Amino acid sequence: MGIVLKQSFKNTLILFLGFAIGAVNVLFLYTHFLQEDYFGLVTFLLSSANILLPLVALGMQHTIIKFFSSYKTKLDQDSFLTSTLLLPLLVIIPLGIVGVYFYESIATWLSSENILIKKYTFLIFIIAVFMGYFEVFYAWTKVQFKSVFGNFIKEIFARVCVTILLFSVYFNWLTNQQFIYAIVVVYGIRTLIMLVFALMVYKPSFHFKFPTNLKEIISFSIYILVAGSAAGILLEIDKFMIPQMEQIAQVAYYAVGIYIASVIAIPTRAMQQITTPIIAKGMNENRMDEISNLYKQSSINLLVVGGLFFLLINLNINELYQLIDKPQFNKGIWVVLIISFAKLMELALGTGNAILVNSKFYKLFFYISLAMALSVILLNHWLIAVMGINGAALATLIVVVIYGVIKIMFIKTKLNLQPFTIKTIKLILVIAILYIGFSYLNFNFNPLLTIILKSLIIALLYLIIIKKLKISNDISELLSKYLIRK
Numbered sequence: 001m002g003i004v005l006k007q008s009f010k011n012t013l014i015l016f017l018g019f020a021i022g023a024v025n026v027l028f029l030y031t032h033f034l035q036e037d038y039f040g041l042v043t044f045l046l047s048s049a050n051i052l053l054p055l056v057a058l059g060m061q062h063t064i065i066k067f068f069s070s071y072k073t074k075l076d077q078d079s080f081l082t083s084t085l086l087l088p089l090l091v092i093i094p095l096g097i098v099g100v101y102f103y104e105s106i107a108t109w110l111s112s113e114n115i116l117i118k119k120y121t122f123l124i125f126i127i128a129v130f131m132g133y134f135e136v137f138y139a140w141t142k143v144q145f146k147s148v149f150g151n152f153i154k155e156i157f158a159r160v161c162v163t164i165l166l167f168s169v170y171f172n173w174l175t176n177q178q179f180i181y182a183i184v185v186v187y188g189i190r191t192l193i194m195l196v197f198a199l200m201v202y203k204p205s206f207h208f209k210f211p212t213n214l215k216e217i218i219s220f221s222i223y224i225l226v227a228g229s230a231a232g233i234l235l236e237i238d239k240f241m242i243p244q245m246e247q248i249a250q251v252a253y254y255a256v257g258i259y260i261a262s263v264i265a266i267p268t269r270a271m272q273q274i275t276t277p278i279i280a281k282g283m284n285e286n287r288m289d290e291i292s293n294l295y296k297q298s299s300i301n302l303l304v305v306g307g308l309f310f311l312l313i314n315l316n317i318n319e320l321y322q323l324i325d326k327p328q329f330n331k332g333i334w335v336v337l338i339i340s341f342a343k344l345m346e347l348a349l350g351t352g353n354a355i356l357v358n359s360k361f362y363k364l365f366f367y368i369s370l371a372m373a374l375s376v377i378l379l380n381h382w383l384i385a386v387m388g389i390n391g392a393a394l395a396t397l398i399v400v401v402i403y404g405v406i407k408i409m410f411i412k413t414k415l416n417l418q419p420f421t422i423k424t425i426k427l428i429l430v431i432a433i434l435y436i437g438f439s440y441l442n443f444n445f446n447p448l449l450t451i452i453l454k455s456l457i458i459a460l461l462y463l464i465i466i467k468k469l470k471i472s473n474d475i476s477e478l479l480s481k482y483l484i485r486k
Contacts, residue, residue: 015266018155026259029166031326038176040251047239049127057132059225060084064139069281078204080211114248130187137198146201161186223366233373238392241380254389257332261339267305279354292417299350299419300472306347307431315438319447338393342400350419372403423471
């Protein structure tokens with residue numbers, strides 16, 4: 001896993017730095033500098049754009065990764081990449097025309113419970129187009145195994161810009177309304193930077209000639225865009241539906257809880273940047289032994305790191321909300337725990353999604369994703385009405401667990417691959433025992449001091465146990481090299 005570990009490590013550092021900047025933004029700057037309704041509005045606009053993203057990109061970011069390595073000549077590769085720029089326009093242009101024609105109806109529907117949304121509805125489409133082409137250009141660099149810079153622009157650049165904008169609001173250089181438009185500009189600049197870098201990494205000779213396997217590409221893209229849309233719905237529909245049923249400020253409370261829990265998913269996001277093109281290449285070359293090994297290693301490694309984050313977050317959650325010092329945001333504490341369990345399930349799947357998408361069974365991924373999307377919409381509609389934002393979190397957990405099990409069972413049945421070993425059971429027991437044991441530990445110090453002290457004790461004990469039980473060879477080697485030598 002040389003290139004995987006090397007780039008995953010760099011991507012993890014970038015994601016952590018990005019998360020740290022984002023944490024300052026979400027937990028402190030947004031909550032204190034921006035009005036709660038506008039915080040909820042930003043969350044709603046970005047989530048809605050993320051739902052649209054797979055459609056406006058026509059699934060090209062996944063199509064590039066699956067097919068690029070199958071072309072053996074530069075001419076074929078260049079024709080293919082040219083196509084990935086043009087094909088999304090087949091969706092973007094008609095969708096834009098329809099949006100303009102029916103704008104008033106769409107805006108009125110979206111703002112039925114929160115009139116603030118109506119004025120800014122058109123920004124959803126613009127942000128989605130910027131996001132879509134960013135992912136296309138990012139995929140160009142991924143297939144060249146150059147994922148680090150794109151990850152930096154995606155995770156750090158945008159968040160630093162947001163930090164600057166939030167301080168601009170604080171110093172009255174920008175109004176709350178101007179802040180919303182400035183966010184859109186940031187996403188546009190981010191896309192331009194990614195375009196320039198993609199051309200530096202690999203500059204194709206643009207051939208306006210579609211590849212010979214265009215029918216196969218379009219077929220795959222349609223399946224993947226629907227699957228991607230469904231996946232986007234799973235991730236973002238809660239933040240889209242809450243304003244349709246609750247006051248928009250509730251989205252802000254929910255967003256803080258989701259953001260805190262999302263740190264658990266940092267390892268899988270980092271590893272996916274490099275493992276996905278490797279899985280695609282392995283599938284194209286039928287190297288199933290390598291894929292099986294990567295499947296198992298990714299699952300246990302992600303669970304080890306994610307398990308530590310799960311403990312650090314949920315055993316310090318009360319103190320963390322004390323630091324935020326906004327009592328109304330405490331409504332998200334249960335959201336953190338519920339979503340944390342969902343993230344652990346996603347980590348356990350390892351490279352499972354990449355295996356499904358890049359196998360001959362990719363059409364099944366479409367049906368699974370569609371079923372997940374429909375399920376989470378129905379559950380959200382029911383549970384938000386019953387439990388508010390906690391219901392939205394619970395809906396996500398139920399869907400992630402059920403369909404995660406289905407994916408694991410299918411991959412085992414059809415490809416004879418599975419991610420678990422006896423070490424997985426040992427690891428789950430370690431996490432459970434430490435969580436229960438430390439739940440009763442309370443220092444009653446200053447919240448920040450308590451978080452630091454408790455985190456040091458938990459992390460040290462956890463890592464020692466992981467090394468002693470030899471849960472992960474990769475993690476043990478890193479610990480022996482940098483931290484725990486005995």
